[in-house]
Amino acid sequence: MKDFIKLIKFRLTFLVVFSASISFLIGSKVNGVIHWADWVKLIIGGFLITGAANGFNEIIEKDLDRLMKRTADRPLPSGRMTNGQALILSLGMGLAGTYLLGNLNLLTGYLSIFAIVLYAFAYTPLKQKSPISVFVGAIPGALPPLIGYVAAYGRIDEIALILFLIQFVWQFPHFWAIAWVLDDDYKLAGFRLLPTGKRDRISAVITFIFTLVLVPVSLLPTIYHYGGYYVGAISLVCSVIFLYQALVMLRALSIESARQLMFGSFIYLPIVQLMFLFDFTGK
Template identity: 35%
Template sequence: MSTTQQSYIAVEESKAAAKPISLARFSDYIELIKPRISTMALVSVALGYTLASAHSWSLLPLIHALLGIGCVAVGCNSLNQLLEIKSDALMTRTANRPLPSGRISLSEVLIFGIAAALFGIFYLAIMVNLLTAFLSMMTLVLYVLVYTPLKRFTSLCTTIGAIPGAMPPILGWTAAGGTLNTSSFTIFAIMFFWQFPHFLAIAWLYRHQYHQAGLKMLPAAEPARGTVGWMCVIYATLLIPVSLLPQYVSLAGTLYSAVAFVLGVGYLIFSIRFLIDESRKTARELIWFSLVYLPIMLLTLTWDRLQLFN
């Protein structure tokens, strides 16, 4: 075999070796931004936008909003994982993430996260409006600089974290030109209360890992039996009247209220089942129903809202 042929083969082998590395690196960055959570947030943004602009819906402003808010979400998730690298390394469910496993460096994530967040905020300020940019910035600050550090000090972090968690549809609402009024507060309240049974069930499932990592989450490693179940029942109960508010603020009609009531009762039933039998099975079933509840509720709310203008 000639030297030229050998050189050619070596180059091709080098290219073949580089390709999976490149794809793996891309995959690591995708994992870093938590695509499922980000996608759910952006869907909520789009529905919030539609709720506020049901009478004059336009695609281009929505695209600008999704791009800007999406970049802020990327920054949030990246910087969150950067701050949690030590605790992630101590938990089985997160030890193989790109940062604790060493597949991406700290400096890379720091630059990537800050750049994405700043770009998103400035993009929103220029292409959408200042209110949405400001609320996105506050969501970033609460999530990254308040909620994430508090996880090591107090279980109140769950309540604080529910605030940025409830913001996506509000960001969509303001991106469409909506103001912070009774209607937007109602949507926020529904999102806020929905999160507690969902995240409490997740925290119960992984309570030992959270404790091992030094995170002060609810519940503790060995909570008194029924404690978490009662909390889920209380929040699911409160969610029912809160979820019926849209009709009373002229945001939706009777169709939405009927669906919201049925979903709320279902959420309460799954919470009660978890209270009666605190097990991995009932916890996972509660999580599953929570993930069914939210999209159906938001889609029904949006649909009913649109019918008011037809």
């Protein structure tokens, strides 16, 4: 069980499913009714789909994971699980998850397949080639709220795009803060995730710029009158605090300041998404 939890990257999978489930409830508010059975299907299906994508990622990166301290103890590089076992588990989760999500509606199923393919077979191999991999990875990374909303509402509209855009822009300071903290370990596997490929002021400036862009993006629910002033005020406060952390990183260029930005990113997204749900004003 411990190896299975590591294979699917449980904490990451939990955050993905949480994001999708909140967006499902927002989509349900648009519909005017919450189908709790479908919400459970989304959670289980989303968990399986995300676990499958992470499993494929670890199969592809097994030899690279063996080179890094933080990943060397994962089940595949450590030899506690074979590629065949991981492949069977990942395929099984992928098929079961796609069936459950496709059962909600076909668009949800198609988006889920697209997320797996893009994450495992585009983002994963690009990590060694170019920092552009972060931009590619941000697309499947931002799909969970879109998938959750479509699972409830059945189609992509302006609200769905706002949910997608908030998580899409958020991922850049989130990923780059993690990449700054773990850059030494990533270099052991040849990963190039920082904007310039190294810890320098230009990478910090680019991180700050994307955090700055997140400020108006986080206000889109209020600007377009899908959310009230509460979500606008809380989102603004969280964005300014997040921006301040990025400014500290820009000035200090230290691992500790990047770690604070990383932790700030973990707190920022669920607060903004929950506030959008609680202060949703309708279409």
